Amino acid sequence: MLSEHHDEDTQIAPLYGTRAMVDPIPKWQLSEGEMPAAAAYQIVHDELALDGNPLLNLASFVTTWMDPEAEKLMLETMPKNFVDAPEYPQTAELERRCVSIIADLFNADATGDTAVGTSTIGSSEAVHLAGLALKWNWRKRREAAGKPTTQPNIVTGSNVQVVWEKFARYFDVELRFVNMTPERTVIGVPEAKALVDENTIAVVGILGSTYTGEFEPIKELDTMLQALNAETGWDVPLHVDAASGGFVAPFAYPELEWDFRLPTVKSINVSGHKYGLVYPGVGWAVWRSRAELPDELLFHDAYLGEDQITFNLNFSKASNQVVGQYYNFLRLGRDGYTRIMQGLLSTSNYIADLAESSGHFHVISARDALPLVTVTLKNDEHYSCHDLSDKLRERGWIVPAYALPPDADEIDCLRVVVREGFSRDMADRLMEDVTRAVDHLNERPPVQPKRVKHKRSAHHVC
Numbered sequence: 359m360l361s362e363h364h365d366e367d368t369q370i371a372p373l374y375g376t377r378a379m380v381d382p383i384p385k386w387q388l389s390e391g392e393m394p395a396a397a398a399y400q401i402v403h404d405e406l407a408l409d410g411n412p413l414l415n416l417a418s419f420v421t422t423w424m425d426p427e428a429e430k431l432m433l434e435t436m437p438k439n440f441v442d443a444p445e446y447p448q449t450a451e452l453e454r455r456c457v458s459i460i461a462d463l464f465n466a467d468a469t470g471d472t473a474v475g476t477s478t479i480g481s482s483e484a485v486h487l488a489g490l491a492l493k494w495n496w497r498k499r500r501e502a503a504g505k506p507t508t509q510p511n512i513v514t515g516s517n518v519q520v521v522w523e524k525f526a527r528y529f530d531v532e533l534r535f536v537n538m539t540p541e542r543t544v545i546g547v548p549e550a551k552a553l554v555d556e557n558t559i560a561v562v563g564i565l566g567s568t569y570t571g572e573f574e575p576i577k578e579l580d581t582m583l584q585a586l587n588a589e590t591g592w593d594v595p596l597h598v599d600a601a602s603g604g605f606v607a608p609f610a611y612p613e614l615e616w617d618f619r620l621p622t623v624k625s626i627n628v629s630g631h632k633y634g635l636v637y638p639g640v641g642w643a644v645w646r647s648r649a650e651l652p653d654e655l656l657f658h659d660a661y662l663g664e665d666q667i668t669f670n671l672n673f674s675k676a677s678n679q680v681v682g683q684y685y686n687f688l689r690l691g692r693d694g695y696t697r698i699m700q701g702l703l704s705t706s707n708y709i710a711d712l713a714e715s716s717g718h719f720h721v722i723s724a725r726d727a728l729p730l731v732t733v734t735l736k737n738d739e740h741y742s743c744h745d746l747s748d749k750l751r752e753r754g755w756i757v758p759a760y761a762l763p764p765d766a767d768e769i770d771c772l773r774v775v776v777r778e779g780f781s782r783d784m785a786d787r788l789m790e791d792v793t794r795a796v797d798h799l800n801e802r803p804p805v806q807p808k809r810v811k812h813k814r815s816a817h818h819v820c
């Protein structure tokens with residue numbers, strides 16, 4: 359967050375018993391003196407009580423609960439800088455095992471090649487890395503053919519997460535959107551085809567749209583690209599943004615073909631901190647083979663005669679994220695992840711049933727996709743999804759309201775993401791509060807229903 363302070367109130371003066379708590383403390387400058395650790399702890403702890411409760415935050419895909427044993431391990435490994443592989447070779451080894459496990463989940467063995475990958479800070483870093491590799495590979499193909507290399511583009515649906523806009527802007531790639539329609543809330547295959555040309559570095563398919571949880575037609579995109587490449591002599595690859603679905607599909611829908619089984623899928627990103635079930639800060643980028651990684655983007659460190667290759671945007675980072683991911687793999691195994699994903703889906707389908715039978719909502723999310731529920735109001739004449747979201751906030755529930763992306767941005771919806779820790783009992787409590795909020799809004803509708811236009815970089819859709 360880019361922070362700027364413009365607050366008239368410049369001091370913190372909490373009224374607790376100790377001296378440190380009575381003296382005013384500057385808020386925007388470093389204070390002169392020290393204070394006891396207990397007092398500093400209490401001040402920060404109390405301020406953070408103003409945040410929402412993560413358990414009731416149904417806006418986020420990001421993990422809010424882990425085993426106490428995972429927390430213990432992650433606390434123990436916090437002092438290790440991940441980048442110091444020579445000093446912490448076993449941490450580096452755990453990353454290699456995680457990459458191998460993830461590549462295997464994504465059926466990399468089907469390629470007959472050896473997949474490569476890296477841990478990242480969430481899918482965002484992974485997307486930047488994958489995007490850069492795609493851009494470099496495209497440029498090399500163009501240079502080899504003696505063609506211009508000045509106008510790369512990338513094709514995605516307008517439901518794409520903001521990180522792709524960042525990638526396009528930061529790295530000078532034209533972003534070509536297939537717009538949604540009210541009937542088609544994912545990318546359209548013929549529509550994507552129409553946008554592809556010789557300067558297309560990749561088409562992106564999203565495994566789990568943030569808006570409706572739907573899986574995009576990735577197999578159909580692959581079929582389209584195979585035919586188009588054969589016809590034109592181009593070599594346009596497919597990248598799968600599996601930030602949210604990459605740890606759902608292999609367990610809940612093993613038959614769904616979306617990964618390295620499809621020949622044009624060259625790289626995949628996934629967020630370890632979403633359905634990988636790790637606290638925020640970890641993602642993964644995986645390529646189907648080493649050949650997809652241009653040498654110019656890799657950095658080599660010689661360590662004990664061993665060639666350590668890195669491909670990352672940042673240098674130092676905590677080790678505990680990778681450790682937490684490995685812990686989950688070890689602890690849960692395939693059965694554990696499958697049981698959790700099926701449990702989450704049964705809860706999300708239960709909420710969808712309740713929402714439908716309430717008579718107030720249309721459910722627009724798919725049941726055979728991510729464990730989330732997106733609804734629109736059947737009648738939003740007197741109050742909007744935003745009013746209902748605000749009303750639910752009074753009870754502590756964080757249920758975001760937002761407009762769908764263009765050209766479906768006339769549609770306002772509410773979304774509930776089901777994560778581990780959200781029980782069926784909580785779902786009942788939520789739906790009781792929804793009913794109460796709807797009744798209240800029907801009895802006392804706002805003077806003017808709250809409308810908010812689609813904001814592409816909406817923070818809550820993450």
Ligand SMILES: *Cc1c(COP(=O)(O)O)cnc(C)c1O
Binds near residue numbers: 483521599602629820
């Ligand atoms: C969450 C998300 C991202 C961004 O991932 P982070 O792990 O939050 O950096 C990108 N794409 C999709 C589809 C997402 O759901």
